[in-house]
Amino acid sequence: MTTATNLLDFDLEGLAAFCERLGEKRFRATQLFRWIHQRGASDFTQMTDLAKSLRGKLAGVAQVQGLPVITQHISADGTIKWLFDVGDGNAVEAVFIPEDDRGTLCVSSQAGCAVGCRFCSTGHQGFSRNLSTGEIVAQLWFAEHFLRKHLGRDERIISNVVMMGMGEPLQNYAALVPALRTMLDDNAYGLSRRRVTVSTSGVVPMIDRLAQDCPVAMAVSLHAPNDPLRDDLVPLNRKYPIAELLAACKRYLDHAPRDFITFEYCMLDGVNDSDAHAQQLIDLVRSQGVSCKFNLIPFNPFPASGLLRSPAPRVQAFARTLADAGIVTTVRKTRGDDIDAACGQLAGDVKDRTRAADRMAQRRTVMMQRAGAPAARPAMTQEH
Numbered sequence: 001m002t003t004a005t006n007l008l009d010f011d012l013e014g015l016a017a018f019c020e021r022l023g024e025k026r027f028r029a030t031q032l033f034r035w036i037h038q039r040g041a042s043d044f045t046q047m048t049d050l051a052k053s054l055r056g057k058l059a060g061v062a063q064v065q066g067l068p069v070i071t072q073h074i075s076a077d078g079t080i081k082w083l084f085d086v087g088d089g090n091a092v093e094a095v096f097i098p099e100d101d102r103g104t105l106c107v108s109s110q111a112g113c114a115v116g117c118r119f120c121s122t123g124h125q126g127f128s129r130n131l132s133t134g135e136i137v138a139q140l141w142f143a144e145h146f147l148r149k150h151l152g153r154d155e156r157i158i159s160n161v162v163m164m165g166m167g168e169p170l171q172n173y174a175a176l177v178p179a180l181r182t183m184l185d186d187n188a189y190g191l192s193r194r195r196v197t198v199s200t201s202g203v204v205p206m207i208d209r210l211a212q213d214c215p216v217a218m219a220v221s222l223h224a225p226n227d228p229l230r231d232d233l234v235p236l237n238r239k240y241p242i243a244e245l246l247a248a249c250k251r252y253l254d255h256a257p258r259d260f261i262t263f264e265y266c267m268l269d270g271v272n273d274s275d276a277h278a279q280q281l282i283d284l285v286r287s288q289g290v291s292c293k294f295n296l297i298p299f300n301p302f303p304a305s306g307l308l309r310s311p312a313p314r315v316q317a318f319a320r321t322l323a324d325a326g327i328v329t330t331v332r333k334t335r336g337d338d339i340d341a342a343c344g345q346l347a348g349d350v351k352d353r354t355r356a357a358d359r360m361a362q363r364r365t366v367m368m369q370r371a372g373a374p375a376a377r378p379a380m381t382q383e384h
Helices: 012-023 026-037 052-061 121-125 132-149 169-184 204-213 226-231 243-252 277-290 312-324 356-371
Strands: 069-074 080-087 090-099 103-105 110-114 127-130 160-163 196-199 217-221 262-268 292-298 328-332
Touching: 012 026, 012 169, 026 052, 026 196, 080 132, 080 277, 090 132, 103 132, 127 169, 132 169, 132 226, 160 169, 169 196, 169 204, 196 204, 204 243, 217 243, 243 277, 262 312, 292 312
Parallel strands: 103 160, 160 196, 196 217, 217 262, 262 292, 292 328
Antiparallel strands: 069 080, 080 090, 090 103, 110 127
């Protein structure tokens, strides 16, 4: 018995090719695409303007299969976090963040993450597998149509998508690009390229490919102004050091829908938050000539990290130093931290195939021994 094809796996070009294999013309694929994404339909019998013959064909070979929702949590500030079951003991999280002028959905691209950044709870869980295009799109498909019913509105609710959930999107490139194309397609969600953001820890070759294949807004997880510190915080830096990364960012700007790259910078107490670090950042972006803005992120502590959040006055002083140098700088508001939905808190449930927890514990012990600190440190509770 053949498994039915999940139509969420296709962008419009992919769906047109699928329909052609069924002997159907392209305009039928466009109709079908609109039913699935604009109306949230999953039952072919409801798609009344499709020919009965096509509905009959689809019923035998295709389905619109979303992800089962394991839990849903609604924060006091209106943020909503969903935990989706992706099978085989894995679950991923997506978060909706409502604001006055936009509705942003934070989407996951992998079950876990193989990059292993020290300050990210997802990385400490390790990596299981890449999500399929359908599993990436299903998070938006579910959230958009749930929110319309939940808020009692017919118009589009989600105006922005950020690929900042679990995983490194550019390490799942083949599934990412069709998902982005579906988000941008006027027959689906019709999102602006300026309002879809891919966040990367710096996979340089894929930054160059994305510039050619599907340029959207770009956010880069920088977190350090020099290679030795970034090697420790973001291990991918050992493969693609800062100079290579910033050169790729500069190339990307020739194709990007925005005229700047956003640099994400997680503020870690006593690690990367000094006046000297701020000055190094200024010198770095000036020397490389990268048009950018900085988004300073208050760290959300978790026990295994061995790290603490920079005090608010230190964050403000750091931001002031950057702003006084003419660099647009914002401090991210912490949203949804009462439901562990804030930046760096998305953890889901991952069947780790990489022994990440063991590797990170060993690395942390080595770093502490080098610094002359005790190997163990009291556990911290999650801030709420």
